[in-house]
């Protein structure tokens with residue numbers, strides 16, 4: 001679809017943030033014939049986070065934009081197990097088994113995926129300027145101002161600046177705060193080779209595998225990477241009302257391993273043995289953000305993408321994949337609208353994306369609730385219907401975000417053109433975000 005047709009005049013786009021969302025956006029924009037530059041506030045990236053899923057809905061787009069080499073790299077990063085098992089908390093009995101491709105897709109290390117996408121951005125000839133923090137916007141020009149006071153103009157600015165986005169503040173007109181989801185994770189990721197020596201847990205380390213133990217108001221996800229050389233576990237549990245008050249949105253807060261050991265006292269001893277030997281972990285309160293009424297500024301020239309406008313719970317396994325879908329829809333809308341019609345493109349983008357993203361977000365809540373309730377009031381001898389605890393992500397994967405945008409463009413662009421003419425932009429939802437005073441944000 002690149003560089004042909006009546007609307008082929010190149011659109012200049014500034015992408016703020018070189019995370020997985022910003023990288024996918026840059027590659028998609030370039031593929032569709034736009035000019036793009038990425039500004040990233042960090043001076044360099046480290047291999048941060050742990051496991052993350054990439055579904056076929058995203059991989060097929062990334063392959064289209066970055067070629068079969070990128071697809072091969074991304075899929076080889078992922079866990080190679082064909083199936084995953086969902087097990088009973090206290091004894092590990094298998095309650096259900098399903099193909100990994102119907103569940104999270106390829107589960108790999110976030111840092112490895114990130115490195116592959118950063119390379120793909122560079123291979124596409126797109127500049128990523130590191131150590132360049134955006135501190136302010138002029139939404140009408142539109143332009144960004146950097147920490148050193150310099151300014152840069154573009155036709156469109158994309159805020160792919162993550163969960164603590166400043167672009168979101170501009171779009172909303174105020175700062176919004178995270179809410180507690182009522183749940184929290186302890187998570188650990190470490191070289192797992194030494195666990196291969198332990199006869200109790202060896203079976204979960206000596207080859208690529210993914211297992212989930214479900215209990216009452218709690219679950220543990222375990223997966224290996226690099227054929228067992230790296231090991232990841234995440235225990236999610238319901239917070240007490242008192243703990244619930246301490247909302248801190250951070251990927252870096254140290255967890256207390258003694259608290260974890262207390263939590264797994266009743267867990268299947270095989271996986272408990274692996275958790276017990278873990279050197280350290282992170283304590284991650286799972287924050288929830290209300291859906292936003294708009295993803296685009298009043299001037300229609302600053303658009304949000306990825307975690308800045310649609311963060312996902314970990315159980316959805318779709319955060320990075322949905323960011324890639326958003327990149328696809330925005331790029332195609334710009335292509336179809338043309339350089340003189342950026343507002344039409346951005347307003348179509350938010351409307352085309354919102355409903356599907358909400359479904360993907362709430363899917364993650366649904367599976368957590370089914371797992372946490374499945375064993376309540378069920379005796380050991382009673383069989384659980386396997387389908388009742390399976391992850392229901394399969395419907396997400398067949399979707400082609402670009403084809404869907406082209407199919408719906410005519411109808412949507414007519415509707416949006418009318419809204420732009422009257423100046424009455426319909427909000428995406430009527431939820432009021434959790435407004436806070438700036439000083440407390």
Ligand SMILES: Cc1cc2nc3c(=O)[nH]c(=O)nc-3n(C[C@H](O)[C@H](O)[C@H](O)COP(=O)(O)OP(=O)(O)OC[C@H]3O[C@@H](n4cnc5c(N)ncnc54)[C@H](O)[C@@H]3O)c2cc1C
Pocket residue numbers: 016017018019020021022023039040041042048049050051052053110132133134135160161162163165166251305306307308312314319320323
């Ligand atoms: C440290 C970290 C660890 C994570 N670990 C996991 C994990 O283990 N599992 C999982 O499922 N998900 C994880 N995630 C979330 C996952 O990466 C995202 O859901 C997904 O990649 C989409 O993210 P994004 O690109 O929209 O935002 P992010 O990945 O947060 O990227 C935003 C980027 O914007 C940059 N930025 C922010 N503000 C500015 C500014 N003002 N100027 C310039 N640049 C700016 C940031 O430095 C960052 O590089 C993690 C995220 C982070 C940040």
